[in-house]
Amino acid sequence: MTEPGQATFDVENIVYSSQIMTWKTPLGYPEHTIEEDAVLHKVYANTMQPSKVLPYYFKAVREFDPESVTITTLITFDRYPIFSKLVTNYQGPISVTIHVNDDENRDENLSKLHEMYNANPYMREFVDVHVVVDKFDRQFNMWRNVARFFARSNYFMMLDVDFHVCTNLQRHLSLDPKAREVMRLGAAVVLPAFEYVEQDEGIDAATFPKNKDALIRLVNEKRISIFHDFFPKGHNSTDYEQWYTSEDVYKVTAYQHSYEPYAILKKEGTPWCDERFIGYGANKAACLFEIYISGIDYYVLPQDFVIHQSHPYKEETRKQERKYNRKLYQNFQEEVCFRYARSFLETNQWDQPKAENLKQQCNKIRGFKQVMAQFAGAMG
Known part of the structure; x- marks a missing residue:
């Protein structure tokens, strides 16, 4: 990069290309070394390829508390x-993946990235920026995985950038021993999502309610509603009626496969988002479905919530991509069910609580019980 003025950017010769990763081996054997690019291309092998991943393009100067929650998100210019x-x-x-199209506007958009970063002093203090350069739009799950992979705390929250965390989340978590315990044990904790009924009211996050009581007043006035209440399957499993009166963390008991809450998860042990989902529709639902099937339960935080900041959507693009991803998701559900079921059988966890989420969801698939009986019989 050159400063000031328009940036220049050589994708092939950026400094990260010459970076070497080293593994120490036991018993005095020689160390194993490999170029970082080769490692990252293997990590993201299910993406469209080739993609240039630049970790820590900017790195926050702070050292973060391992028990803090890193927001992981993704943006374009x-x-x-x-x-x-x-x-x-x-x-x-915050760990953010920023996608830059490798086209004639690439250098200009990277200059805009520098301008944004330098204009806000909190960027340097709190934000790790990871850049992905390629010709492929909307590889959302790949971008999510990049942000999570390089997050520097034990917990991360998958959050769309247009959502505003309205409460003092870190403080509430520090004061809620039950929430911290379920997080420590590997469960996910959910922040209920809302939006303004009149989109013009949802533009300026500075005007959003900052606590639950203020939010409920706006809900009762019908100025705020559940996010995308025209598609109740997306968030109804949160059980908003229970949340309005709850003072304690409670478990999600009515999960269904379209549920896509904004959740805090443990970095280690949580399945990654499947990178075959390209474009709008089902990408996050598929990620959260696999997490649930793997044996991770969802709990809802009693005081915290997020509100959507209004903006226009590219509806025609979203409509077409949703159609393609709907079919992919149907097949993906069956694949995940059988993959984890076999894993649970082979590791003697089929009759353990860890498998209950899978049985609850996957028994709805035609023929699943019969196939699993055959698996179990073949394994003795």
Whole structure:
């Protein structure tokens, strides 16, 4: 990069290309070394390829508490302003993947990235920026995985950049021993999601309610509603009626496969998002489905919530991509069910609580019980 003025960017010769990763081996054998690019291309092998992954393009100067929650998110250059607002509001660790199209506007968009980063002092303090350069739009799950892979705390929250964390989340978690315990044990904790009924009211996050009581007043006034209440399957499993009166963490008991909450998860032991999902539709639901099937339960935080910041959607693009991903997701559910079921059988966990989520969901698949009986019989 060159400063000031327009940036220049050589994808092939950027400094990360010459970086070497080293593994120490036991018993005095020679160390194993490999170029970082080769490692990252293997990690993200299910993406469209080739993609240039630049970890820590900018790295926060702070050393983060391992028990803190890192927001992991993804943006393109047109979302820089709203991302800056998120950084200012959260003032905690954030790991963001920024996609830059490898086209004639690449260098200009990288210059805009530098301008955004330098314009907000909280960026340098709290944000790790990872850049992905390629010609493929909307590889959302791949971008999510990059942000999570390089997050520097034990917990991460998958959050869309256009959502505003309205409460003092870190403080509430520090004061809630039950929430911390379920997180420590590997469960996910959910922040209920809302949006303004009149989209013009949802533009300025500075006007959003900052606590549960203020939020409920706006809900009762019908100014705020459940996020995307026209598609109740997306968030109804949170059980909003229970949340309005709850003072304690409670378990999600009515999970279904379209559920896609905003959740905090443990970095280690949580399945990764499947990178075959390209474009809008089902990408996050598929990720959260596999997490649930793997044996991770969802719990809802009693005081914290997020609100969507209004913006226009590319509806025609979203409509077409949803159609393609709907079929992929149907096949993916069956694949995940059989893959984890076989794993549970082979590791003697089929009759353990870890397999209950899978049985609850996968028994709905035609023929699943019969196939599993055959598996169990073949394994003795």
